[in-house]
Amino acid sequence: MRxxxxxxxxxxxxxxxxxxxxxxxxxxxxxxxKKSGDDxxxxxxxxxIVFSKACELFIKELTQRSWSVTMQGKRRTLNKExxxxxxxxxxxxxFLVNLVSESGEATTPLEMDTFKSS
Amino acid sequence: xxxxxxxSGSNDDDGIREQDQLLPIANVGRIMKxxxxxxxxxxxxxxxxxxxxxxxxxxxxxxxxxxxxRKERRKTVNGDDVCSAxxxxxxxxxxxxxxxxxxxxxxxxxxNKAANQDKANNDSNSNEDREEQSSLKFSMIGISxxxxxxxxx
Numbered sequence: 628m629r630x631x632x633x634x635x636x637x638x639x640x641x642x643x644x645x646x647x648x649x650x651x652x653x654x655x656x657x658x659x660x661k662k663s664g665d666d667x668x669x670x671x672x673x674x675x676i677v678f679s680k681a682c683e684l685f686i687k688e689l690t691q692r693s694w695s696v697t698m699q700g701k702r703r704t705l706n707k708e709x710x711x712x713x714x715x716x717x718x719x720x721x722f723l724v725n726l727v728s729e730s731g732e733a734t735t736p737l738e739m740d741t742f743k744s745s
Numbered sequence: 746x747x748x749x750x751x752x753s754g755s756n757d758d759d760g761i762r763e764q765d766q767l768l769p770i771a772n773v774g775r776i777m778k779x780x781x782x783x784x785x786x787x788x789x790x791x792x793x794x795x796x797x798x799x800x801x802x803x804x805x806x807x808x809x810x811x812x813x814x815r816k817e818r819r820k821t822v823n824g825d826d827v828c829s830a831x832x833x834x835x836x837x838x839x840x841x842x843x844x845x846x847x848x849x850x851x852x853x854x855x856x857n858k859a860a861n862q863d864k865a866n867n868d869s870n871s872n873e874d875r876e877e878q879s880s881l882k883f884s885m886i887g888i889s890x891x892x893x894x895x896x897x898x
Binding site for chain 1: 765766767768769772773775776777779780781784785786787788790791793794795797798799800801802803804805806807808810811815820821822823824826827828831835836838839842843846847850851
């Protein structure tokens with residue numbers, strides 16, 4: 628017979644925080660999903676969970692690519708332009724091109740021979 | 746390519762950073778830090794840009810997923826739809842590990858249904874409860890790896 632106490636002891640430690648065991652808040656993810664279009668009406672409970680992992684992977688990939696740009700410039704502070712440059716250099720992130728160029732000065736794409744986007 | 750950008754950037758708040766349309770900067774920053782060496786620094790603007798990029802990513806993928814649902818005359822966007830959308834948009838490197846992740850979660854969810862049934866009978870089953878239960882089930886994935894709580898396939 629499963630003891631409710633055992634589980635909630637383990638689990639509530641994670642749940643009591645705003646994000647629980649996930650790194651990103653599910654309710655906020657759901658809100659952003661709903662705003663993406665009028666025809667997004669119903670979202671299953673698991674979609675934000677899948678997204679929380681997907682976003683984590685996304686952030687990690689973009690960060691890694693941005694950091695390469697930072698290192699090329701022999702700097703230790705990752706700045707906005709590095710992120711923009713990484714977006715420009717990666718086909719996969721084409722959907723972000725307008726976003727990074729409108730949020731600041733348009734960056735001149737560096738020579739990106741080292742980036743081989745799939 | 747332009748159509749894709751236009752479709753995903755359908756917000757009318759260009760340039761205006763509505764905080765509730767962004768994931769918290771602390772969480773985003775934490776994940777970024779995981780990829781960097783100890784002595785690396787991240788400018789605040791870089792974190793803000795990342796916040797915006799993630800929101801755009803969510804919108805972009807959700808639009809694709811919801812398109813698929815509409816074509817198939819389904820009302821609810823589910824985890825599978827998100828995985829398919831990721832693959833369709835070129836994020837196949839994410840789709841495969843996510844599917845595995847999500848399937849394990851789903852298996853555990855089925856197993857826990859009976860266990861949660863008793864709890865549900867006593868508690869009021871609000872939406873929040875259900876979402877929390879999903880989180881509960883999800884966190885079992887981390888624990889069950891080494892424990893005997895794994896569902897028997």
